[in-house]
Amino acid sequence: NKGDRVVVNMHNGLGDKTTSIHWHGMYQNGTNDMDGPAMVTQCPVVPGSSMTYNFTVNQNGTYWYHCHTDYCYPDGYRAPFIVHDEESYFYDDYDEEMVLTMTDWYHDMTEDIGPEFMSLYNPTGAEPIPNSFLFNNSVRQSYPVEAGKTYLLRLINIATFVGQYFWIEDHQMRIVEIDGIYVDETEADLLYLSAAQRY
Numbered sequence: 606n607k608g609d610r611v612v613v614n615m616h617n618g619l620g621d622k623t624t625s626i627h628w629h630g631m632y633q634n635g636t637n638d639m640d641g642p643a644m645v646t647q648c649p650v651v652p653g654s655s656m657t658y659n660f661t662v663n664q665n666g667t668y669w670y671h672c673h674t675d676y677c678y679p680d681g682y683r684a685p686f687i688v689h690d691e692e693s694y695f696y697d698d699y700d701e702e703m704v705l706t707m708t709d710w711y712h713d714m715t716e717d718i719g720p721e722f723m724s725l726y727n728p729t730g731a732e733p734i735p736n737s738f739l740f741n742n743s744v745r746q747s748y749p750v751e752a753g754k755t756y757l758l759r760l761i762n763i764a765t766f767v768g769q770y771f772w773i774e775d776h777q778m779r780i781v782e783i784d785g786i787y788v789d790e791t792e793a794d795l796l797y798l799s800a801a802q803r804y
Contacts, residue, residue: 607663610660613658625672627641628668668785685704693782703748708742710739712736759803762799771795771804780804
């Protein structure tokens with residue numbers, strides 16, 4: 606909830622890789638050392654070591670967290686981070702809430718894809734082509750809904766490179782938040798989410 610203190614005791618059990626956690630979209634005013642980018646606001650956490658992230662969330666909305674060291678997050682080190690706000694203007698306007706992530710997926714480790722992508726021999730910056738796309742980290746998902754109910758969908762593109770389109774056939778959506786900022790309610794039948802964007 607907005608105003609809560611977040612305390613995360615992270616232990617690096619990856620074996621041979623350093624790591625960190627970045628709280629994507631969190632301003633971290635006064636808590637820069639909790640932001641997570643290795644060699645920017647903190648040293649990377651070496652294998653076998655631990656770090657405690659400790660900060661108060663004074664924001665609201667839809668976020669995510671992920672590793673921010675080398676190439677680690679595209680291989681699965683990422684998840685939604687939702688901050689509820691009882692004072693949001695739409696707090697009582699929905700019956701249920703669903704969090705939906707979407708991402709590109711590569712069948713090779715990103716540390717193996719990265720050098721080719723960042724190479725001088727790729728002068729146009731052409732991005733690697735994904736092997737597949739995942740919806741809530743799966744290729745086979747279904748979400749039953751009930752007629753007459755209103756659902757708050759929290760959409761997060763946790764992709765490495767690829768933007769995603771989201772729509773519900775024959776259905777209008779009301780947009781109430783973009784990247785953690787409440788917006789004047791507007792309708793759309795199709796949404797485009799750039800990599801890391803949230804609705």
